[in-house]
Amino acid sequence: SAMDVCLIQTLILFCSLICCFWADTPSNKSTPNIIIILMDDMGWGDLGVFGQPSKETPNLDSMAAQGMLFPNFYTANPLCSPSRASLLTGRLPVRNGFYTTNAHARNAYTPQEIVGGISRDEILLPQILKKKGYVNKIIGKWHLGHRAHHLPLEHGFDEWFGAPNCHFGPYNSSDRPNVPVYNNSQMVGRYYEEFGIDKKTGESNLTQIYLEEGLDFIFHQNMAQRPFFLYWAADATHAPVYASKRFLGKSQRGRYGDAVMELDYSVGQMLAWLRALGIDKDTFVFFTSDNGAAVMSGPKQSGSNGPFLCGKETTFEGGMREPAIAWWPGHIPAGTVSQQLGTVMDLFSTSLSVAGLSVPDDRLIDGLDLSPVLHNNTLINRPIFYYRGNEMMAVRVGPYKAHYWTWSNSWEEFNRGINFCPGQEVAGVTTHTQQEHTMQPLIFHLGRDPGEKYSISAVTKEYQDALSRITAVVEKHKKGLVPGVPQLNMCDMAVMQLFWSVCLIGFGFYKTAKKKHCCVCSLLKHCLYINVRCVASAPPCGFLGEHNVNHVQLR
Structure with a gap:
């Protein structure tokens, strides 16, 4: 509300005045604070600094002018959940x-029916930061599983406010039921109930609530002189898009632009808060997004991916x-543009380096420590891998990108009006069946052709040289690849079909009153839960009673 905004601005002014007289406050310089700001479905082209003409991001543009901008920064997957798992x-x-082991799957995330989630065998960033005394908080969207042992407080976070x-x-x-909202381990309400979202108008105060939670956390950790890690993951730009009343109707891009304006304002308030508390030089801040803009959601429900091909859910x-910006006054040279190829996985290694900690040595870590880039703008040679499920779809080495498989979305979806590449179809590239190019990859020069429209002719020396470089990288990658146990097959209808015969032959099978099928498999001491009801109208086949998820019950 306007009152909340006024209160926040008053507090920032008050703290600025206090800090003028409190110059001798001890500093966390040996253990800098860390803030990762992760947007949801925000596109590369949504920021003014990347050419967006609608002027919705003055604070982010200012952040870039004071820090380092990364035009070549990538997520690890074109969907929400996997990219967040990779970041942490x-x-x-x-x-x-x-x-998921189904390369065609769109369901590689954690909807309400999912049984899987982040594995206990994985080590998350906050778990390591605890070793250095960091207090860790996540605000906003978790999306790495909603059974009790998957939630943030079980994986290194000390505090959580979000869903x-x-x-x-x-x-x-x-x-x-509607999705629950938690304050730590206590459910404090649900979306559309205690936490309102008006789908007709788009009005919701959630972003302001998340902002106030973030400012409060920063203030209290600073007062206690404890280093902190804040993972601020607001979801206002994910359809259905929302914004608070103060921002609705204020942008030139409909409701989506309004949400961007409010998120930009929120980032500006957080940076101003750090300055007011006198800890801006002791706090490393990184801003990015979990995947590209969801262009299939429509013009007022999705953002811009700039000059790039297609959007969310594709490996184009x-x-x-x-979009990616690093900010750390006194440490990162202001107004720097780095051509480093970066990924969200680098935030794991870089954050640990900032904290004076090492990455785990018992597993392969894909993320790089970008400290040399941040401090000296040194370039580190590294490839970018574009995965969909367990299929490596494409690889980037230098300016060259090779597609081994292409696919946008299925004909079935396309014929229902769902288009991941609206107005951008490229013959032989944005295909509606998965096309294999492993024998002769499609190679694009992203410097000359960022829109991936004109593949390099396979008979040219440029193609052969690029293919030779990329092939060496791919062979090395595949040689050292040990896939983890897939956690997201339990809501992938195509994959679950593979288990039907096993369940029918060797294990229990029964029907509910409405003839919806469920089967449960028990393999020795390991339980494989297979809930074949991925249809919202289907009745539950027994339940384990955790949150709002209907699971099959082991018999």
């Missing part, structure tokens, strides 16, 4: 288990290249 583990989804899932809904509570540049 520093590992590709195919390694950390946050993937385990996306803000889809509202739902009929008799079939599927529009699905995986992200």
Whole structure:
């Protein structure tokens, strides 16, 4: 509300005045604070600094002018959940288990029906930061599983305010309750109920609530002189898009632009808060997004991926290249643009380096420590891998990107009006069946052709030289790849079909009153839960009673 905004601004001014007289406050310089700001479905082209003309991001543009901008920064997957798992583990989804074995699957995330989640075998960033005395908080969207042992407080976070899932809904509570919102381990309400989202107008105060939670956390940790890690993961730009009343109707891009304006304002308030408390030089801040803009959601419900092809859910540049800004006054040279190829996985290794900690040595970490880049703008040679499920779809080495498989979305979806590449179809590239190019990859020069429209002729020397370089990288990668156990097959209908015959032959099979099928498999001491009801209208086949998820019950 306007009163809340006024209060925040007054507090920032008050703290600025106090800090003028409190110059001798002890500093956390040996253990800098860390803030990772992760947007949801925000595109590369949504920021003014990347060419967006609608002027919705003055604070982010200012952040870039005061820090380092990364035009070549990537997510680890074109969907929400796997990219978030990679950010917090520093590992590709195919390694950390946050993937599906069906390369055509769109369901490689954690909807309400999912049984899986982040594996206990994975080591998350906050778990390591604890060794140095960091207090860790996540605000906003978790999306790494919603069973009790998957939630943030079980994986290194000391505090949590937010939801385990996306803000889809509202739902009929008799079939599927609305998504819960938590304050630490206590459920404090649900989306569309205690935490309102008006789907007609788009009005919701959630972003302001998340902002106030963040400012409060920063203030209290600073007062206690404890180093902190804040993972601020607001989801206002994920459809259905929302913004608070103060911002609705204020942008030139409809409701989506309004949400961007409010998020930009929130980032500006957090940076101003750090300055007011006198800890801006002791706090490393990184801003990015989990995947490309969801262009299939429509013009007022989705953002811009700039000059790049397609969007969320695809392994074209529009699905995986992200806006990215690093900010750390006194440490990162202001106004720097780095051409370093970066990924969200680098935030794991870089944050640990900032904290004076090492990455785990008992597993392969894909994320790089970008400290040399941040301090000296040194370039580190590294490839970018574009995965969909357990299929390596493409690889980037230098300016060259080779597609081994291409696919946008299925004909079935396309014929229903769902288009991941609206107005951008490229013949032989944005295919609606998965096309294999492993014998002769499609290679693009992303410097000359960022839109991936004109593949390099296979008969040219340029193609052969690029293919030779990329092939060596791919062979090395595949040789050292040990896939993790897939955690997301339990809501992938295509994969679950593979288990039907096993369940029918060797294990229990029964029908509910409405003839919806469920089967449960028990393999020795390990239970494989297979809930074949991935249809919202289907009745539950027994339940384990955790949160709002209907699971089959082991018999």
